[in-house]
Amino acid sequence: MIRQKFYLERLDWKVYIYYAVDCYYTSEILSKLRSIGCSEKLLKESEKNMNSCKMDTGLTYSNFLTRSTVMVIGLFSSKREFFNSYTHEQRHLQDDLANMNGIDLDGEEVAYLSGEIAMKTFDCIKLIL
Numbered sequence: 001m002i003r004q005k006f007y008l009e010r011l012d013w014k015v016y017i018y019y020a021v022d023c024y025y026t027s028e029i030l031s032k033l034r035s036i037g038c039s040e041k042l043l044k045e046s047e048k049n050m051n052s053c054k055m056d057t058g059l060t061y062s063n064f065l066t067r068s069t070v071m072v073i074g075l076f077s078s079k080r081e082f083f084n085s086y087t088h089e090q091r092h093l094q095d096d097l098a099n100m101n102g103i104d105l106d107g108e109e110v111a112y113l114s115g116e117i118a119m120k121t122f123d124c125i126k127l128i129l
Contacts, residue, residue: 001025002127006120008113011101014068015093015117019124020082021074026050029072033061036068050074056081058089062096069093079129086125090117 002019016032018025030047038046038061046059055077062069071089076082094114095105103109 002124004121004124008097008116008120011097011113012067013097013101015071015120016069017071017073017121017124019073019086019128020076021050021072023051023053029070033070036061036066036070037063038070056085058085060089060092060096062093062100064100069096082128083125086121090114090121093117 001021004015004017004019006015006017007013008015016036018029021029026047029050030043033043033046042061046061049057049059050072053075055075058071058073060069060071071093073082073085073089076085094110094117097103097113098105098110103113
């Protein structure tokens with residue numbers, strides 16, 4: 001598993017990403033989700049999903065009050081499936097940040113946000129691809 005933490009200064013937002021996650025790390029990730037204010041209902045759903053040990057899955061949870069996001073990309077059956085899961089979860093991250101910070105989903109600002117996330121995650125992504 002690869003752990004990454006980065007900060008989006010202009011939004012005052014912390015992002016925690018876990019790449020290539022297997023069932024062994026469920027407790028660690030649930031603890032991180034709990035620390036950023038994830039509800040018990042969502043924690044139970046997340047635990048069930050992670051303990052299923054299915055490949056090619058992920059999850060993203062964001063909390064406006066703690067200005068934090070946890071993104072998880074599970075183990076993958078191919079590099080193509082990894083990139084699919086990453087892109088899917090990155091879109092949830094982007095939408096969460098836009099919606100929670102009043103950014104128009106059709107404008108330049110969200111495009112710059114997408115690029116900023118891509119730049120922050122590039123070094124981890126290239127290790128896998």
